[in-house]
Amino acid sequence: MQTSFNFFATRRFLPLFGTQFMGAFNDNLLRTAVVVLISYYGLSFAGLPAEQLVNLAAGIFILPFFLFSATAGKVSESFDKARIARLVKIAEIGIMLLAGSGLYLHSAGLLLGALFLMGTHSTFFGPLKYSVLPQYLAGQELVGGNGLIEMGTFLAILFGQIIGSLMMHHGPLIASLIILATALTGYAFSRAMPSAPPTATHLKLSLNVVGDSRRLVQSAWHINGVRSAILGISWFWLLGAVYTTQLPTFTRLHLGGNADVYTLLLGVFSVGIGAGSVLCAKLSRGRLELGLVLAGSLGMTLAGTDLSLSALPLHHGPLQDIATFLQGGRQWHHVIDLAFLGFFGGFFTVPLYTWLQTASPEAFRSQAIAANNIINGFYMVAAAIASALLLAWFHSIALLFLIVSLVNLLALGLLIRGAPIIWETRFAWLQR
The missing domain is CATH 1.20.1250.20 (MFS general substrate transporter like domains)
Incomplete structure (x- = not known):
């Protein structure tokens, strides 16, 4: 198919x-x-x-x-x-x-x-x-x-x-x-x-937003596929928040690029996600292929680690415009890393959103996605707090990127532990 x-x-x-x-x-x-x-x-x-x-x-x-x-x-x-x-x-x-x-x-x-x-x-x-x-x-x-x-x-x-x-x-x-x-x-x-x-026309609206939110998340947590999909999606948004928030300063301090270079890199990252999302759908052949989550996560770790290690030293000298920036082979290395980081992010997130939809009962689907949005928000706040603490400690955005790239492997392990089907179907998308 x-x-x-x-x-x-x-x-x-x-x-x-x-x-x-x-x-x-x-x-x-x-x-x-x-x-x-x-x-x-x-x-x-x-x-x-x-x-x-x-x-x-x-x-x-x-x-x-x-x-x-x-x-x-x-x-x-x-x-x-x-x-x-x-x-x-x-x-x-x-x-x-x-x-x-x-x-x-x-x-x-x-x-x-x-x-x-x-x-x-x-x-x-x-x-x-x-x-x-x-x-x-x-x-x-x-x-x-x-x-x-x-x-x-x-x-x-x-x-x-x-x-x-x-x-x-x-x-x-x-x-x-x-x-x-x-x-x-x-x-x-x-x-x-x-x-x-x-x-679900029987649902009643309430002004108790805190109680409603707590009950909603608890209900979502009781559905195994929904819980795992939410945790994976929220982790993706944490990673995205770290990279996109720090990218302007990273571009200036570590890559030596000006604001136009930052816009270029943001564009490369975003287009990478779009391309990965579409190719992921193509490779899925109309089926939910959770094995692609594994491929996406490993790809993000490899690209993020390579980007971090290749940009550890701080830049010294004037900031470069796009033309000057792209003259060096080392800078193309960074551009390609960011493109692949976004590309494999698309592989990671598309199957998880599909899983969230298909694992949710029809009468609970919108609420499951609302629960996902709540948890996404908490993860993004956690990203801001953790980034501030790590930067205060290490004073290096490249090291921050390296840490989140490696912690991504731990997050993948925990995701697989909660949803073994990701590991069990790791090669299924290659065989169909």
Whole structure:
């Protein structure tokens, strides 16, 4: 059986893909614009220094994932998912009007409020985008659908970060028009999403978000496949948070590249994830191949270790632009390592998302994905704390990358211990 992407242009997939792409793109447009305003245009709030305000903005965006994921999972289960998508996108238009006002007035308060609301928007769309796939796609199309969604997400993140930075050089009016146009485009895509009927209309919403979140995670933990998939996905997001957060400084201190070189490397990493996600779906041939998780994890360790060891010394001298940077063979070595790091990340994550969907009972699927989002958030916070402690100790980002690459083997061992099927099917994808 061969994996085909013929469903991509159909109504049961393309509108969802476009809605998801535009949402992730707008997330990163807004977040990058706020960081640029803080870092280069003097945006301030409550007397906080720039570096603390950047961290506050990041925390405000991720906070809704902790607060509202349980509610989002119930909502996605209880109502037609296409209708929810349209309501979420209407809300996004209002959020972008608020953000545009913040950009025009240079108001940190309005922009931080918009970031919180956009995080809430993403919290409610997250369970929907993965749980609706099994309703839209046939079983043999599911791995391919996940691969395309993963590819689209990381390309949207990349383009959002690049354009979000560039648009601030053209003034608040242009920036406001771009984020509003993106929201309107996302809404237009959502209008074409086919109906996806509710799967659990008996669920009751509650204001006890802490209790709901605890019960949700406990329920997910009792389903073996769901628990293992969540742990694997969350570990991937921890690794991703470490690499993407530290990459700008790593590029400057260890590789000697300027901001344009950082953008290039971020692009290589993101395109690598997209390519790996699509090839993983192709190699799966329409089946869930958990053996590819093993290949992906080992590939990430090899690429991450090689990148770390080849970049241990600090750079001395002026920073290089892209043309100068790419003249040296050693620098191409780093580019290839980052490409393979992203590529094998795609191998690692696509089967796990598919497993999360297929291991979840239909009436619990959105809630399982909401539980995954909660645990993802905790792992990303843990990544920030652990990185800060290790950097305070070693004062080397290359050593930090080396440590997480090696710890990845321990994480893989624990994942296999909890889900032996990953090891048992390690060569199955080569034999079919």
